[in-house]
Amino acid sequence: MLIDEIVGWRAGLDDLLARFAHRFGRAEPRRQALTYLVGLLSPLATKNGWTLAEAAGDTTPDRMQRLLNRSAWDPDAVRDDLFAYVSEHLGHDDGVLIVDETGFLKKGIKSAGVQRQYSGTAGRTENCQLGVFLAYAGPHGRTLIDRELYLPRRWCDDAARREEAGIAASVGFATKPALGLRMLERAVTAGLPARWVTADEAYGQDSKFRTWLQQQRIGYVLAVPCNQRVPTSMGSSRPDVLAAAAPPLAWKRRSCGDGAKGPRLYDWAVASLPGTVDGYGHWLLIRRSITDPTDLAYYLCFGPADTQDEQLIRVAGTRWAIEECFQTAKTEVGLDHYQVRRYDAWYRHITLVLCAHAYLAVTAAQAKKGAPNPMTASFPSHSARSAVSWHT
Helix, strand or coil, X not given: CCHHHHHHHHHHHHHHHHHHHHHCCCHHHHHHHHXXXXXXHCCCCCCCHHHHHHHCCCXXXXXXXXXXXXXXXXXHHHHHHHHHHHHHHHCCCCCEEEEEEEEEECCCCCCCCCEXXXXXXXXXXXXXXXXXXXXXEECCEEEEEEEEECCCHHHHCCHHHHHHCXXXXXXXXXXXXXXXXXXXXXXXXXXXXXXXXXXXXXXXXXXXXXXXXXXXXXXXXXXXXXXXXXXXXXXXXXXXXXXXXCCHHHXXXXXXXXXCCEEEEEEEEEEEEEEEECCEEEEEEEEECCCCCCCEEXXXXXXXXXXXXXXXXXXXXXXXXXXXXXXXXXXXXXXXXXXXXXXXXXXXXXXXXXXXXXXXXXXXXXXXXXXXXXXXXXXCCCCCCCCCXXXX
16 A cells, blocks of 8 residues: 555544544543554454454553443444534435344353344354444445344343443343334434435334334335235235235336346335325335246335335335445454453444444545436336225
8 A cells, every 4th residue: 555545544534533532531542442443444354352452563452452341432422423424424315224133143141132042144043142233325325323232131131141241220121123213213313314214024014113204204115024914995905915916017127226246126016005194105115036926025115205116116225235334344344353242342342343334435435426326316107006006
């Protein structure tokens, strides 16, 4: 790397750190936080306390561990500063907030929230921690912006384990959708520009999750299972039943965004659902595999009544952005490389990782400034009527 590239890279990182430097009461933890960020962004194979310390020239990981376990700083305040950083550099009115979880495989029983539980990351039940995350995606870039550690009930009810892991008495049990809503409310309160929210079935089938977004007049495209009850003009039904009755003209082949191998093409059908209020409507969006027509996915949608079908399809496709964020955060900035057990230390490591990940996203956005906005293209939309009104 040329010396001017090094200087420019460090200058950009100093700009990010300057946003939350005041969150540290003393110079030593402030410098250590910058050292930690530099280590996370370095090309180390693993990024735990030992390797980060060695890269910084330390003979022990004591200073790295002190930053995560004992130094006086508030990771939630740093996260709030991160909101402002992302809003300034990546914010766009067509932004989408994405909620999803990822697993962190762990050995033993000491790490906060660890137990044998299903991990979508591993695709099976494993001894792991689960983190619920919020990502921001827009025309300028995508990045992780918030995090919550899921604590199973058995952890919340075990006073001894809670004390050993440093879990405050004020921290109670919360479902994953409740954790997701907690993060969405913070992002909305912070003023991040976003018109849409998308998430998988675990969140889409939660009525409180959907109702809160409707009350805030925030559009959503949320995956739901095939047996989700859906209102129609003839009573409630199931998405798979409605899909089987969709007329041939209702299906349109569309891309929901570009993947590693080009456009992600599927056949899509959209049906209007009853319940339009104050200029906002409800829809059922169905995705069908081109190669396997029996492979279908279903989404409940809410948004401005004039929302076009292609916009719903693009928002549905945006959910993959958080999977890409997880992948880059794990491979590039050590999201899952931590070796901490305490509840507060988990939040501190993850928050600094989010800062490093956002820095990469902002740097990439600045490199490609001027790229066209793929989320504001205009498409025609039509409608027809049956038990639901299919768009043809």
